[in-house]
Amino acid sequence: MQISKEEYQLFKPLLFSLAYRMLGSVVEAEDIVQETFLGAYQLNEENIKNKKAYLCKMLTNRCLDMLKSARSRREYYVGPWNPEPLILDKLHAFDPSEMIIQKEGLSIAYLRIMEHLTPDERAVLLLREVFAFSYVEIANIIEKREENARKIFSRAKQKVSRIEGESLNYKINKSIIDRFIQAFQTQNTSVLLELISENVTLYSDGGGIVNAATRPIVSPSNVLALLYGIIKKVPKDFYFEVKSVNYQPAIVIFMNETLHSIFSFYIYNERINEIYITMNPEKLPIH
């Protein structure tokens, strides 16, 4: 297949964003995008009418293979699994167009929901909602019947419904996080309790490599106890910044001049419902 420089520039961010949403991993997504382009160059077919759909098909199938084989691996993962954070505008860095659709769908909370879906459901949901393919095209991509594609989509939709249409407003969420930090630094427990939901859950992903809670922490008292515990132990050269991670405000923590962890949040009704701490060094980009 012939792919011009322009087409490559156009399709690369699209494919990356599809793969990243499917896999929750920046590294794996980048690999798969490269593989897909290499595979496409080697194709002899010159009469492919819809290159975009064809590339998505190749990519989707690779992702599905990887998900199906990774499913067993994920079972051996120590503790909660969080998606690999996407810091700064990695996508924008090589994307001038409007191709990056629906940034809300890139929040850590959303990606974590995706984990509850089967590989097929993920693929269909993304192709439909984010990339606006028709059911006929989707059926062609995943090699199933059109009716079935619709069914898979509606099932997927049901599972993710709880996160649909909610306030993923960056400014509002940032102000909540700022107040949270402020209250935390002054150890103002009553304000903290106003900012977090009564069924708050904290997922801390250390990947079995660094110390992290091996199961989710539930309830405000337990979560605050854990956070207070962390703050007591931090070294002097600790500092943090509030940055855009997955297009949502997050707290990025540095220790000894290196990136130590990232705190992401799922905020609903102006309260923190879920906290995701990513400490697994394999998921933190090196600066």
Next chain:
DNA sequence: CGACTCCAATAGTAGCATCG
């Protein structure tokens, strides 16, 4: 230990209701 059965959960299909 492998082979077998059974059951529950999931995937797939047919057909119908709704809406523009």
Next chain:
DNA sequence: CGATGCTACTATTGGAGTCG
């Protein structure tokens, strides 16, 4: 009318338990 999404039914799968 076609596109969509739903319900209700059927088929398939995978895992737990059991037996030889």
